[in-house]
Amino acid sequence: MNTHQEELTLKKYFQNIWNGIRTTIKGLSITIKYVYDVKPVTVEYPEVREILPEGSRSRLFNDAQNCISCDQCAVACPVDCIYIASKPRPKDAEKIKTSNGTPIRRELTQYTIDTSLCCYCGLCTTVCPTESLTHTTDHEYASYTIDQMKYDYLDPEVVAWRDRIVK
Amino acid sequence: MDSKENSGNGNGHNKYSGEKLKSELLTVNMGPQHPATHGVLRVEVKTDSEVVAEAIPHIGYLHRCFEKHCENIDYRGNIPFCDRMDYLAAMHMELGYCLAIEKMIGTEIPRRAEYIRVIVTELQRIASHLLFTGVYAIDLGAFTPFLYCFDQREKILRLFEEISGARLLYNYIWIGGVWNDIKDGQLTRIKEFCDNLIPELDKYMNLVGQNKIFVERTANIGIMTPEMCYNYGATGPILRGSGVDWDLRKKKPYSIYEELDFDVPVGEGLKGTVGDCWDRFAVRQQEMRESVKIIKQCLDGIEEGPIMGKVPKVLKLPKGEIYMKTECARGELGYHIVSDGGKVPYRVKAKSSCFTHTSMLPEVAPGLLIADFVAVIGSIDIVLGEVDR
Numbered sequence: 332m333n334t335h336q337e338e339l340t341l342k343k344y345f346q347n348i349w350n351g352i353r354t355t356i357k358g359l360s361i362t363i364k365y366v367y368d369v370k371p372v373t374v375e376y377p378e379v380r381e382i383l384p385e386g387s388r389s390r391l392f393n394d395a396q397n398c399i400s401c402d403q404c405a406v407a408c409p410v411d412c413i414y415i416a417s418k419p420r421p422k423d424a425e426k427i428k429t430s431n432g433t434p435i436r437r438e439l440t441q442y443t444i445d446t447s448l449c450c451y452c453g454l455c456t457t458v459c460p461t462e463s464l465t466h467t468t469d470h471e472y473a474s475y476t477i478d479q480m481k482y483d484y485l486d487p488e489v490v491a492w493r494d495r496i497v498k
Numbered sequence: 499m500d501s502k503e504n505s506g507n508g509n510g511h512n513k514y515s516g517e518k519l520k521s522e523l524l525t526v527n528m529g530p531q532h533p534a535t536h537g538v539l540r541v542e543v544k545t546d547s548e549v550v551a552e553a554i555p556h557i558g559y560l561h562r563c564f565e566k567h568c569e570n571i572d573y574r575g576n577i578p579f580c581d582r583m584d585y586l587a588a589m590h591m592e593l594g595y596c597l598a599i600e601k602m603i604g605t606e607i608p609r610r611a612e613y614i615r616v617i618v619t620e621l622q623r624i625a626s627h628l629l630f631t632g633v634y635a636i637d638l639g640a641f642t643p644f645l646y647c648f649d650q651r652e653k654i655l656r657l658f659e660e661i662s663g664a665r666l667l668y669n670y671i672w673i674g675g676v677w678n679d680i681k682d683g684q685l686t687r688i689k690e691f692c693d694n695l696i697p698e699l700d701k702y703m704n705l706v707g708q709n710k711i712f713v714e715r716t717a718n719i720g721i722m723t724p725e726m727c728y729n730y731g732a733t734g735p736i737l738r739g740s741g742v743d744w745d746l747r748k749k750k751p752y753s754i755y756e757e758l759d760f761d762v763p764v765g766e767g768l769k770g771t772v773g774d775c776w777d778r779f780a781v782r783q784q785e786m787r788e789s790v791k792i793i794k795q796c797l798d799g800i801e802e803g804p805i806m807g808k809v810p811k812v813l814k815l816p817k818g819e820i821y822m823k824t825e826c827a828r829g830e831l832g833y834h835i836v837s838d839g840g841k842v843p844y845r846v847k848a849k850s851s852c853f854t855h856t857s858m859l860p861e862v863a864p865g866l867l868i869a870d871f872v873a874v875i876g877s878i879d880i881v882l883g884e885v886d887r
Contacts (some may be wrong), residue, residue, distance in 0.1 A: 351710040358705045362642060372649055384656075386678065388663040409575035452578035452669045453677075466663070 383468040388451045390469040391444055392496050393484040397429040397463035400437040404455035404464055412448035413455065416441035429461045439485065446472075447480040467496050523551050530559050534637045534872045537882030541859065543871070550871050553863035555856050560886040568846035573599060573813050574673060576846070581667040583848060584884040586629055589622040590826035591848075592671040597752055598822035598833045599673050600807075602815055610803040611675035612754045617688065617796045618661070618670065620789040624695070625654045626827035627782045630879050634779065635706050637876040638715055643706050650698055653691055660684060673813065675806035689797055692790045703783055707776075716779060717770030720862050720874035724773070730861075731854045734829025735785065736878060739765035739778035746825040758795050760788045775877040782879075814841055828852055828879055850884040 374381055383389065400417035417437045427435050456464050474480055482489060528541040535541065538559035544552040564583060568576050580595045581588040593615060600607060632647035655665045661680055662670035670677050706712055722732070724740045737744055745762040747755045763784035765777030815837035823832040829851025836845040855878045862874055 347710075354708050354710045354713075358709055361701055361705050372652075384660040386663045387659055407575065409571050409578055450578050451664065451667075453663060454575060454578070454669070457677075 383470065385468070387468050387470075388453050388466040390446065390467050390472055391449065391455070391482075392465055392467050392492060393442060393444070394463040394465075394493055394497055395439055395442060395484050395490060396493075397431075397461050398439055398442065399429060399433055399435050399461055399463075400439050401460060403458040403460065407454045407458045409452065409454065410448050410450055412445040414441060414443045414445070415439070429463070431461055433461050442484045443481055444484070445481050447477055465496075521546070528871075535875060536633070536880055537885075539856070539875075539880065539882055539885075541875075543863075543868070545868065548867060550863050550866050550868060553859055553871065555859050557853075557856060557882070557885050560882045562887065564848065564887040565846055568843055570842065572841050573815070573843065576843070577672065578667065578669050580848075581669060582883065583850070583887055584826070584828070584831075584852075584881050585666060586881055587622050587626040587827040588667055589619050589671060590824065590831060592668070593619055593753075594822060594824040594826070594831045594833050596671050596673050597824060598820050598835050599813075599815065601822060602818065602820045602835065602837070603809075603813075605674055605807045605809055607675055607807050608804045609801050611805045611807070613796050613800040614676050614680055614805065615671055616754060616758070617680075617793055617800075618658075618676075620792050620796075621654055621657070621688070623789050623827045624786050625651050627786050628654075630782055631702055631706065631779075634876045634879075635712075637872055638712065640706065640709075640712070643702060646698070646705075647702065650695065657684065657687060657691070672806070674809035675804070679805050685797060685800070688793065692793055695790055696787065699783060699786055707779060707783065713769050713776060715869070716775035716873055716877070718774050719770075719866065719870045720775050720877060721771055722773045722858065722862060726858070726861065730858050732829070732858060733851050733854075734825070734827075735778055735781045736829065736855060736858075738763065739781045740773035741765055741767075746823060746830060750823070752822075752824060758792050760792050763788065775873050778877045778879075812841065814839060815843070823849075826851070828881065828884065829855065848887060850887065852878075852880040852882075852884045856880055856885055 400415060402415055405411070405413040405415050417439050420436060420438050429435060451466075453466060456462075456466055459465075484490070523544040523546055526543050526545060528535060528543050530538040530540045532539075540556040540559065542554045542556060543550055562582070564579055567579055571579070577592055577595065580591045583591050628647040628651045632644035632651075635641075635643040658668065659665050661684060662668045662678060664670075722736060722740050724737075724742050726732075727737045727740050727742065732740075733744070733746075741764055743762055743764050746752075747760075748762055763781050765772055765781050767774070767777060768780065769776045815835075817837060817839045819834065819836040821832055821834045823830050825831075830849070831851060832849035834845075834847040834849070835843055838844040858878070859875070863871055866874065
């Protein structure tokens, strides 16, 4: 038997009743302070939206103009959710650079991130040499089908987010 | 002959006579979907509808092949997978893994990173025990403490979101140090949080721990003697609740725990016998106070400096193996890493404490009422992510 009972005497019977009343009053005196004059901690979403801190790791954004197709993010990703395809630029094209001075030698033909597989670990953003791949604080992007969760970062609609995200 | 047997009239030959009736135990699944089993744990309970005669746990509903995945992904990429084992105390999982690898390659970790790691780990221990308090009370039917504890826990998770970027699965403790630095404003807020927490802990002890109904439901229930704990290999608050003074932070210290001054709470049987469910509850409450002490000492002693040691860009471990054990919120967590010299580990085995604790259920269960059985499962604080990996 893993339980242990003591015998019940008359004195214990009344002690039990007194202990029950005493501890219930102790507990009630704690909870009754929450009836009046306490500010609720509820955030009334969606009328009130909480602002996430800056470093918060939510949806990814890749600035395709600044991407040099180095494949480091696809190699670093532990769940392989980044699909990259690129081809070398022709030799006689003009030389262009990214915003921090790295020359762009390859042209990006496909850059898709499957957000439904992404585990939001942040390893891809650490290895990006030009910081074109960053985490944003967008967290409201639920979709009806799982195919809509594949984000193509060369699509003009997605490129238009650049105005909001990149400073 | 047949008609006489099925007739149902009382002349001693019907099948409902006293000699032919027997009672059987009823096998019921306390199934994988259950609000009180803390995850997807299936316990096959043989009961005569009130008292449990036998309980057999079945696990494996949350197996996600963590150890097999680790053989295909390099050392740094394994840290997000380690988080997801015990998702309620993720910092402990990362710390154990990183300490194992750092011991094997022998890097020097900067002092500031050590202090930040201890602060973050102890905050995570407080968060895990706050969740335990709330959820244990709600298992036994008390709805109020759940939201009080989660209010405090929410403050910790917001701090973690500012420091590391995520609320629950951090990928913050890296091999060689930590990822981001903590700013001074955040340190002040950690100090404020610790100062506000002690009166709240007193409140929870008065509201839940001293309440007569809670005491009746948890004292003298599910007694685990020290001999039973040694036989099964129980560690953590279960072993300490049975009266044994064993804490890996004191007996086999790692990181900077040798320089810190704290006590190890041990169960004393204040409300019943030593080793019952109330003792395990009280040990965890006391551990939260000790964690606050540790955090305050670290906040006073934190030094300036770099937060990341020297680790080669392409990390290859030397051939060999290592077993590193640390004290996580639920017991002893061990990582056994075998390396054959490449970029990818050969084998990673995680020894989880909840797995051994689940194996103690068949011995503790016989003779308990079903409601007491729920109290015992709650008091061992299992998280199925760690059991199944």
